[in-house]
Amino acid sequence: MWFQMVSMVLDVVAGLVAGTCLLRFLMQWQRISFHQPLGRFVFSMTDWLVMPLRKVIPAWTNWDLSSWVGAWLVKLVQFLLLWLIAGGRGSLGLLPLVSLVGLVQLVVSALSALVLVLAIMSWVNPGSPMYSLTVRLCDPFLRPFQRVVPLIGGIDLSPLALLLVLQILGMLLSGFQMSWLH
Secondary structure, three states: OHHHHHHHHHHHHHHHHHHHHHHHHHHHHOOOOOOOHHHHHHHHHHHHHHHHHHHHOOOEOOEOHHHHHHHHHHHHHHHHHHHHHOOOOOOHHHHHHHHHHHHHHHHHHHHHHHHHHHHHHHHHOOOOHHHHHHHHHHHHHHHHHHHHOOOEOOEOOHHHHHHHHHHHHHHHHHHHHHHHHO
């Protein structure tokens, strides 16, 4: 029970920090202004990690790789701590790969939540400034589905298709991660 509590706390803390690093990456990729409250929050939460990495890891085109590496390092530390607390059971060599899978799981979960927020806001408050921000964050992921999924009665079902794909991907990743840990 103790291990589960520590694991949950580590998962929440690592998820918040790594998720904020990923949000920083996405906001820079989509060229979303950091002068709004969300942008200032993202910078203040991630500068301590991303700025030192940026000195070593250059940006690639308009992709801020230091944000990705920072998010992966946070997940690596999370899984390393869990491995140590569990008494070093399992292969230490697999931790970088397990951490990468954990990071992709975080992306899947965060994107699922973002798409759900977008769907709810489109019905409740489509005039909100947060709605336009959410649209810009989701757009690169929804666009391929919008090309394939037709509007039905004027309703865009592409978020539902994306959520379905994300759920399947999440299940596959969980299965892979569990098989590596045992």
